[in-house]
Amino acid sequence: MALLRQALLVAVTAIVVAVIIPSYRKPSYPVPEIFGTVAPGFEEVREVFRQNYEDGWDNREAGSALSIYHEGEKVVDLWAGNADVEAKRLWKEDTLTIMFSSTKGLGALCIAMLADRGLLDFKKPVAYYWPEFAQKGKEKVTVEQLFAHEAGLYITDEPLSFDLLKDHKAMDKNLAESSLKWEPGTNRGYHGLTIGLYMDALIRRVDPKKRTVGRFFDEEVNKPFGMLSTDIDAYIGLPLELFHRAARNIVVDPTWKDVLYGLWNFPLMRKAVIAMTLGSDTTNKYIQHWGDIIEFGRFADPDNLHMEIASASGMATARGVAKVYGILANGGKWGNKTLLSKEIIDEYATDKEPRLPDYVLLGTPMRWKYAMDIIPQANNTGNIFGAAGYGGQVGYADPTYKLGYGFLSRYNSPMGFQLQDPRFKRLQESVLKAIERKKRSE
Numbered sequence: 111m112a113l114l115r116q117a118l119l120v121a122v123t124a125i126v127v128a129v130i131i132p133s134y135r136k137p138s139y140p141v142p143e144i145f146g147t148v149a150p151g152f153e154e155v156r157e158v159f160r161q162n163y164e165d166g167w168d169n170r171e172a173g174s175a176l177s178i179y180h181e182g183e184k185v186v187d188l189w190a191g192n193a194d195v196e197a198k199r200l201w202k203e204d205t206l207t208i209m210f211s212s213t214k215g216l217g218a219l220c221i222a223m224l225a226d227r228g229l230l231d232f233k234k235p236v237a238y239y240w241p242e243f244a245q246k247g248k249e250k251v252t253v254e255q256l257f258a259h260e261a262g263l264y265i266t267d268e269p270l271s272f273d274l275l276k277d278h279k280a281m282d283k284n285l286a287e288s289s290l291k292w293e294p295g296t297n298r299g300y301h302g303l304t305i306g307l308y309m310d311a312l313i314r315r316v317d318p319k320k321r322t323v324g325r326f327f328d329e330e331v332n333k334p335f336g337m338l339s340t341d342i343d344a345y346i347g348l349p350l351e352l353f354h355r356a357a358r359n360i361v362v363d364p365t366w367k368d369v370l371y372g373l374w375n376f377p378l379m380r381k382a383v384i385a386m387t388l389g390s391d392t393t394n395k396y397i398q399h400w401g402d403i404i405e406f407g408r409f410a411d412p413d414n415l416h417m418e419i420a421s422a423s424g425m426a427t428a429r430g431v432a433k434v435y436g437i438l439a440n441g442g443k444w445g446n447k448t449l450l451s452k453e454i455i456d457e458y459a460t461d462k463e464p465r466l467p468d469y470v471l472l473g474t475p476m477r478w479k480y481a482m483d484i485i486p487q488a489n490n491t492g493n494i495f496g497a498a499g500y501g502g503q504v505g506y507a508d509p510t511y512k513l514g515y516g517f518l519s520r521y522n523s524p525m526g527f528q529l530q531d532p533r534f535k536r537l538q539e540s541v542l543k544a545i546e547r548k549k550r551s552e
Contacts, residue, residue, distance in 0.1 A: 139170035139195075145203070146188035151544050152178070158540040159188050166367055167533045172521035173201035173357060174533070175428035178541055179436025179514035182444070186541070187429060193520070194358035206348065206425045207357045207518040208409055211302065212505045213424030215497030216346055217309040218481035219434065219450065220326050220420075221257060225480070226451050230316050232257070232480060236308075239315050242286040251294045256301075256308055257481040262292040263308070264301045264470050265399035272402055272414055275307070282311050292469075298476060299469035303400060305481060306421025322347075324418030335437065335444050337430055344430035347418035356425060357520045359410045364524045371532065372524045379524060381472040396470055406500070406522075428516040435496055435507035436514025458482055458495040459509040485528065502526030504534050511545050 141163045148156045159176055162168040173191025177184065193201045209216075224230040230239070232254040237244035243251075248261075255261045266288040268274070274281055285307055291299070301308070310323040317326055324347035337343050348356065364372075372379040382393070397404060408414055409423065417423050437443070442450040461484050465475035477484045482495040487510065496506030496515075501522025506515045506529070517534050525531045529538065 142170060142173070142190040142192070144188060144190045145201075146186075148188070149183070149185040151548050152185050152541070154544060155186050155537060155540045156188060158536050159190070162533045162536060163190065166365055167536070168519070169365070169521035171195050172519060173205070174517070174519035174521065175201065175205065175207070176537060177428040177432035177516040179432050179439070180545065181512045182436060182440045184429070184432070184436075185544075189428070191520070193356075197358070199358075201357065201520075202355075204355055204427060205357050206343075206345075206352065206355045206427060207503070207520060208359050208415065209344075209424035209426055209431070209503045209505070209518065210406075210422055210499035210501060212431070212497045212499035212503040212518075213346060213419070214306060214421050214481060215483070215505045216327055216331075216344060216424055216434070217306050217323055217420030218257070218497070219331065219438075220313055220323055221309055222450055222454050222480050222482075223330060224313065224316050226454055229318070230312070236312065239312060240286070242282070245287055246289040248290060248294075251290075253312070254480070255294045257305070258298070258478050259301045259305065259468075259476070260296075260298050261294045261301070262290040262297065262299070263288060263304055264291060264299045265395060266304060269399050269401045270303065270403055272408065272417070274401075275403070275417055275419060278314075281307060285311055297469050298466050300471050300476065301421075302396070302470070303403065303419075303421050306419050309420045309481065310418060322418050323420045331434065331449065334447060335433075335449060337433065342427065342429040342433055344424065344426035344434060346420050346424050348412070348415040348423070348425040350412055350416055352425075353412040353415065356412075356415065359407065359415075359520070364522075368524055376525055376527075376530055378472060378474045378527060392470065393472075426516070426518065428518045431505040431516030431518065432514045433516075434514065435505055435516065438495075439507035439509050439514045440512050454480070455507075455509060458484065458507075459492045461493055483528065498526070498528045500526055502531040502533060504529065504531075511542065513541065513545070515541075 144160050163170055168174055173193055175189035178186035189201050191201045193199045193205045236251050236253055236256055237249055251261045266284050268284045313323050313326055314320055327346050332338050437449045438455055442448055442452055442455050461479050463477055465477040467473040468476040483497050484493050484495050486493050492510045494506045494508040498504055502519050504515055504517040523531050
C-alpha cells in the first residue's frame with residue numbers, strides 16, 4: 111500500500127510539473143471560428159462542437175473536424191482551429207489528419223472485403239496462406255484468432271523501427287519468425303502495431319493482384335466509392351503529393367483539466383500511470399518493441415506518413431472516415447455498388463462474444479471481430495464497430511441508427527481511447543438527440 115501511495119505521489123507530482131505549471135505559461139488562444147454545415151435538425155451538434163472549444167475540452171491551439179453520415183447522407187460537416195499554429199495555417203475543408211490506430215478500421219475493412227469475395231477464410235490457419243508463418247508454434251493460429259488480438263503476437267521478437275517497416279522482406283521475416291507470447295485463444299491482448307503489419311502481409315498473399323494494404327484500399331474503396339471527389343478522402347499511407355494538405359502532427363500538451371478528468375473517470379489512464387511509474391514489465395516490453403515508432407512526432411516526416419502502416423499511418427479527412435462507416439452503417443451499399451456484404455456487417459453488429467480483460471491494456475474489457483473494435487450499446491440495441499486512435503481519433507459505424515462517425519483532431523487528448531474522450535461523447539450525445547427528435551417529428 112505504501113508503494114502504491116508513493117507511485118501515485120510521483121505521478122501527481124509529474125503531472126503538476128509537466129502539465130499544470132506549463133499550461134499557465136502558454137499563450138492563450140481564442141475560441142476558433144467554426145466552419146462547415148449541418149442539416150436541419152442537427153444545429154445542436156454545431157453548438158456542442160463550438161462548446162468543446164469554449165469549455166476547454168478541445169484545445170484552441172489545435173484543430174478538429176467532425177463529419178456524420180445518416181442513412182447514407184452527410185448531415186454534419188464541421189471543422190475549426192489550426193492545422194499548423196506556428197505557420198498560422200488554419201484547418202481547412204480538405205485538411206488531412208493522421209488517424210493513428212483508427213487506421214485499423216480501414217485495414218480491417220480490406221480484410222473483410224477479401225473474406226467477402228471468398229479469398230480469405232477466417233477459420234483457416236494463417237499458415238494456409240503464408241507458409242513461412244508456421245514457425246515457433248504458430249502452425250495452428252487461425253486468421254480469426256489473429257484479428258481478434260488473441261494470437262499472442264502483440265510484440266515481435268525483433269524490435270520494430272521505421273527503417274525495418276520500409277523493407278517488406280525483412281519485416282515479413284520478423285513477423286513470421288516471432289514467437290507466441292501465450293497459447294492462441296487463451297488470452298486477449300491488444301496487438302497495437304503488429305496487427306496492421308500482419309494485415310498487410312496477409313493481403314499481399316491473398317489478393318490476386320498482390321497489392322499492399324494501402325494500394326488495395328485506394329483501388330477498392332477510395333476510387334470506386336467516390337472517396338477522392340470533393341476532398342472526401344482517406345489513405346493508408348499518404349501520397350507524397352498531398353503532404354501540403356496534412357495537419358502538422360505535434361503532440362499538443364493536455365490541459366490540467368483533461369488530465370485530472372482522465373485520472374478520475376478513466377481507469378485505464380490511472381492504471382497506465384501506475385504501471386509506468388512502477389516499471390511494469392509488460393508495459394515496458396510493449397513500449398520498447400515499438401522502437402522509434404513510439405516517437406509520434408516523427409509522423410510529421412512525409413516519408414514516414416507515406417508508409418502503409420495499417421495500424422498507425424492512415425491519413426484522412428473526417429468526411430472520408432464518416433463516409434466509409436456511413437456506407438457500412440447503411441447496409442454496405444453505395445448506389446449500385448457493394449462495399450461489404452450485409453452478412454459480414456450483421457456479424458459485427460450482432461456479435462455477442464464477451465468483452466474480456468485485455469492483457470496489454472491492463473485489464474480493460476475489449477472485443478475485436480475480424481479486426482474491428484466491437485462496442486455493445488445500451489439496452490441490447492446492437493453493437494457499433496470501427497476503430498479509435500491515439501489522441502481521440504474516431505471512426506465507427508452504428509447500424510442501429512444508420513450513422514457513420516468521423517472525428518479527427520490535431521489535439522491528442524489523454525482520454526483518446528475507444529469513445530471515452532469527452533469531446534466525442536458530447537458530440538455523439540447531440541447527434542443521437544437529433545436522431546430521436548427527427549423520429550418523433552415523423
